[in-house]
Amino acid sequence: MSATNAIRRAHDALAALLTEAFAEVDGLTLARNPSGHAPPKARAQGELAFYLALIDDNEPEVEAVLTGPVYDLRATPTVVLAYFGGTKDARQLAAYAALDLIKAALASDPTLAGAVSYAELEAAAPADVADSDWMAGGLEVRMGLLFDAPTKAG
Numbered sequence: 001m002s003a004t005n006a007i008r009r010a011h012d013a014l015a016a017l018l019t020e021a022f023a024e025v026d027g028l029t030l031a032r033n034p035s036g037h038a039p040p041k042a043r044a045q046g047e048l049a050f051y052l053a054l055i056d057d058n059e060p061e062v063e064a065v066l067t068g069p070v071y072d073l074r075a076t077p078t079v080v081l082a083y084f085g086g087t088k089d090a091r092q093l094a095a096y097a098a099l100d101l102i103k104a105a106l107a108s109d110p111t112l113a114g115a116v117s118y119a120e121l122e123a124a125a126p127a128d129v130a131d132s133d134w135m136a137g138g139l140e141v142r143m144g145l146l147f148d149a150p151t152k153a154g
Contacts, residue, residue, distance in 0.1 A: 006115075007075050010145045011056040013115035014077060018054060021105040022098070025050050031080075033057045039084040039134045048094055051138070053080040073147040082127050082138030091137030099124055099139060117148040 019030055026043070031053040040049040056077035081098045083091040103121060112119050120143070127138035 006073070006147060007145075010075060010112060010115040010119075010147075011054070011077055013112035014056070014079075014119065014143065014145065015054050017105050017109060017112060018052060018079065018102070021101045022050070022052060028052060030054060037080065037082070037132045037135060039132075042085045048083040048086045048090060050094070050098070051080070051082040051084060051135075052098075054078075055080065075145040075147075076122065077143050077145065079141040079143060080127055080135075080138065081141060082132075082135040084134045088137040095127075095137060095139045099141060102141065112145070116145045118144075118146045120144045120146070 015030055015032060022028055028050055031037075031051070033055055034053055037051070037053065040051045042049040054077060056075075079102065081095045081102075083094050085091075086094075099121075106119055106121060110119055111117065122142045122144040124139050124141045127135045127140045
């Protein structure tokens with residue numbers, strides 16, 4: 001299997017994990033590589049509306065490690081967790097609660113159903129997206145998808 005296919009399969013598995021983790025959110029659609037972030041529509045006045053995006057169109061990084069496990073290939077997609085409506089503090093609390101759901105989902109399936117050797121949450125930072133003030137309080141979460149099997153890229 002080529003490295004590109006392995007990355008695509010891993011990104012699809014991450015998208016499936018996210019969709020399953022947030023399955024109980026009514027009307028939620030995972031935005032995959034959006035060309036811009038558009039606020040979701042709240043069902044009721046003052047209600048928080050959840051926005052979930054996966055940005056996975058980056059090229060993978062090749063990483064060689066001299067000690068410990070050797071990873072030939074590492075992909076770093078970004079997950080955007082944001083809310084529209086309410087106050088910035090309410091949106092921030094909700095985003096961190098959503099982050100906890102992602103952590104729990106990864107803990108239950110760190111290989112993304114065998115698509116990667118190991119998936120981890122690398123960093124979470126405030127979602128500072130130009131022209132998207134509605135995202136204040138949201139999070140951009142960088143994921144690390146690691147492959148330890150030999151690949152054409154490694």
